[in-house]
Amino acid sequence: MACSPSKAPKQRVQDVKGDLFSCPATDSLAHCISEDCRMGAGIAVIFKKKFGGIKELKSQNKKTGEVAFLKDGDRYVYYLITKKKASDKPTYDSLRKSLEAMQDHCLANGVKSVSMPRIGCGLDGLQWEKVSDILENIFSETDIKITVYSL
Ligand SMILES: NC(=O)c1ccc[n+]([C@H]2O[C@H](COP(=O)([O-])OP(=O)(O)OC[C@H]3O[C@@H](n4cnc5c(N)ncnc54)[C@H](O)[C@@H]3O)[C@@H](O)[C@H]2O)c1
Numbered sequence: 001m002a003c004s005p006s007k008a009p010k011q012r013v014q015d016v017k018g019d020l021f022s023c024p025a026t027d028s029l030a031h032c033i034s035e036d037c038r039m040g041a042g043i044a045v046i047f048k049k050k051f052g053g054i055k056e057l058k059s060q061n062k063k064t065g066e067v068a069f070l071k072d073g074d075r076y077v078y079y080l081i082t083k084k085k086a087s088d089k090p091t092y093d094s095l096r097k098s099l100e101a102m103q104d105h106c107l108a109n110g111v112k113s114v115s116m117p118r119i120g121c122g123l124d125g126l127q128w129e130k131v132s133d134i135l136e137n138i139f140s141e142t143d144i145k146i147t148v149y150s151l
C-alpha cells in the first residue's frame with residue numbers, strides 16, 4: 001500500500017551557504033555560549049558586538065541545557081547554553097537539551113523561523129552529521145523552520 005505523502009516526515013532543517021547575518025531580518029537567531037556568557041571567541045564575538053545585552057543575559061542565570069534570549073525588534077536572539085565555562089566543551093546531550101528549551105520558547109512565542117550557524121561544530125568540536133540529526137529530530141514535529149548557514 002502506498003504511503004500518503006502527508007505522513008512523510010517534514011524536513012525542517014535547510015542548509016544555506018553564506019553569512020548567517022544575511023538571513024531575513026524577521027528570522028530569530030541562535031548560537032551556542034557558556035554559562036559565564038563570555039563570548040570571547042568564534043561567532044559569539046559577532047553576536048556580542050551586534051546585540052550586546054550581556055548584563056541582561058547574565059541576569060537570566062541560565063544553566064547548561066537551558067536557553068537565554070534577547071529580544072531584537074520582533075525577533076529573538078537565542079543563546080543556547082551548552083557548557084559551564086567558555087573553555088569547556090559541550091556534549092550532544094547538553095546541546096539537545098538547550099535546543100529543546102529553545103523549541104519550547106519558540107512554540108510559546110509564535111516563532112516560526114530560526115537561523116543559526118553550524119552550532120557546536122566550530123570551536124566546540126562536535127560533528128555536524130550528529131548535530132544535524134538532533135536538529136531534525138527535535139524540529140521535524142513542529143512548524144518551526146530552521147535554516148543553517150555555513151561559510
Ligand atoms: N574562551 C572562549 O571564550 C571560547 C572558547 C571556545 C569557544 N568559544 C565560543 O565558541 C563556542 C561556540 O562554539 P561553536 O562551535 O558553536 O561556534 P563557532 O566555532 O563560533 O561557530 C560555529 C560555526 O559557524 C561558522 N561561522 C562563523 N561565522 C559565521 C557566519 N557569519 N555565518 C555562518 N557561519 C559562520 C564557523 O566557521 C563554525 O563552523 C561558545 O562557547 C563561544 O563562546 C569561546
